[in-house]
Amino acid sequence: MTVAGVCVLLVNDHLLKQAWPGFVTGKLSDVAGLVVAPALLALLFLRRADLAATVLTGVLFALVKSTETGAEAASQAWTLVAGPSRVLADPTDLLALPALALAWWVRGRSLRAPSPKWRVVAAMPLTVLAVAATSAVQLPAAESVEVDGDRIVVHVADGLDQVSHNGGATWSAAAGHEPATGLKSLQSAACVPMQATRCYRVVPERIAVEQSDDGGRTWQPSWELSGDDRERLRRTHSGGHEHLSMALAAQARPGGHVVVVANGLDGIVVRDVQGTWRRVGWPGQAAERAATVNVSLERNVALFLAACLLFGGVGAGLREFHRVYTGFAVLACLGPFAMVAEAALAGQDGFGLVVLGWVMATLGTLVCGVLAFAGRARPVTAVVGVVGAPLVYAAVYLPFRGWARGAPDTYEVAVAIAAVLTAVVLVAGAALIRQDAGRPGA
Incomplete structure (x- = not known):
């Protein structure tokens, strides 16, 4: 039965989740994992301790799925075992907890017809491969920027838009909406309001921004991602994604102006009124969906x-x-x-x-x-x-x-x-x- 649960994890996480991502395939992984985990966890005890393993599985699962601290700890632990991983807290996953009753029933059958312990041990590598599947969740991507009065809105694909009311110092999530007509085509360059000689533009095919002090006649570098940051970004998104600055917008602020850049999968970059560039990335809950x-x-x-x-x-x-x-x-x-x-x-x-x-x-x-x-x-x-x-x-x-x-x-x-x-x-x-x-x- 342990091997059957592992096979369900393999098929569901590596095939079904990719073809039909959603509630059913997501919860099926949780159910299969809760059936398999107690038997494998029991191997850590010197003597057979099925009840302790089952209870411990339920407690750990509840902590991981119901608390941000538990989810972060699980992410770090699983990263050490299976490479960069992101475990998300999702209280709805607690609906799978009754699967522990099935695990206990399987334990009862194993007592009547005990299986050699080596079979469970041999199943462990397969189990690691099964639960190390790549998540089918789409990653957020900052695509365009819109200035609306005192608001700056970064439109995000496959996620909640990010909104700032204080010149990009802090951000909050908001339900997404379509940007103004033609906004995407106009946002590759922008001049500072009431200061037409100072302009900024994203550099084509690069993660960089240039600035002009003569209304766009000549340009010079203003900000660019460092070599090590580019390497981190390449390793974060290794599936052939393009890494480039997509759009920007400028906003006049007391004491100067700010510039906000939509950097695709890398998130948000902000130039504050002092002229310092800051790589915000993904603020708040959006960071939970960002890859590592x-x-x-x-x-x-x-x-x-x-x-x-x-x-x-x-x-x-x-x-x-x-x-x-x-x-x-x-x-x-x-x-x-x-x-x-x-x-x-x-x-x-x-x-x-x-x-x-x-x-x-x-x-x-x-x-x-x-x-x-x-x-x-x-x-x-x-x-x-x-x-x-x-x-x-x-x-x-x-x-x-x-x-x-x-x-x-x-x-x-x-x-x-x-x-x-x-x-x-x-x-x-x-x-x-x-x-x-x-x-x-x-």
């Missing part, structure tokens, strides 16, 4: 290096089965490597590599775990591998996760931080293993 920066390549490299340290540390202390262990350790380490290759195939179908990677990693890990006990691995080296692996993962991945959020601002700094932190962990681990190998009787 894709650092899956760096995440998979972190997984690969963590796996190498884990299996290398445990294997360094084996007393038997060295060759067999090494072979399956290589297989397990090549699993994340296959997913690294998938991440490098941006824009191509790498789903088969993901499946292959999970199968290799799962099979190699299970066999190496058995051989570690059978081969009487030394405790110190095993601890180095088990403790050092997550440290290496964090050392490699977290700097790039910070870069995705703008701190550090440049990719080169993130690379340097990751290299230094990883070197510290590896040197410390190697020193501990060497020290243990020199002990009498080792």
Whole structure:
């Protein structure tokens, strides 16, 4: 039944949601997930604890779907597991909670006809792939700007329009309406009211704005997205979207003027009365639907290096089965490597590599775990591998996760931080293993 639920997740999230997005396919994912989750969560307990797993599943699901804090925590946790992810709080999803009763019924049947635990374990990689489906929700895109008295309205496709009454300092969502006739064709350039010599225009095929101080006869750069910000934007929307400034409008304000730019999928950019450009992005609830920066390549490299340290540390202390262990350790380490290759195939179908990677990693890990006990691995080296692996993962991945959020601002700094932190962990681990190998009787 667990496998059947996983199959429902795969078909629904990867096929049906794309063809028929809506209430039914959205809730079907929640129902199937609630049926599958308790059985998998129970594996975390030392003894069979079906009731605890079922209750915990319901509590966590309720927190994630009913609170913004829970949804954000789930987004961060799932990003670490399956790459950039966005989990949205939606109280209507709580309608799926009765599916836990079905999970409990399945548990009753499994007690009468118990299934080997390895079947549930083997289903875990497939489950991760199933629930890591790309959401069918359309992303918002700022398409045009309209000045209406003291209001500035940014018209948003597939989302609520954004309205500001204070020159772009703050924004609020409003029901969308069609912009004035011909507005889109006129908004690629605008002059400041009562100051006709100062004009602005979006740069064709770029994410940039130029300004003119002579009524449009000559132009010079006023604002442009930095190289690192362009890379973040490319990674955020890697499906062939065009990244360019689409429209702008100027508004006279006390002390000067403001300029508001509709930047498509990137959201809103504002020039304030002091002349400072500020990248607003998506304010308020619109940010919930905005995609996150894709650092899956760096995440998979972190997984690969963590796996190498884990299996290398445990294997360094084996007393038997060295060759067999090494072979399956290589297989397990090549699993994340296959997913690294998938991440490098941006824009191509790498789903088969993901499946292959999970199968290799799962099979190699299970066999190496058995051989570690059978081969009487030394405790110190095993601890180095088990403790050092997550440290290496964090050392490699977290700097790039910070870069995705703008701190550090440049990719080169993130690379340097990751290299230094990883070197510290590896040197410390190697020193501990060497020290243990020199002990009498080792």
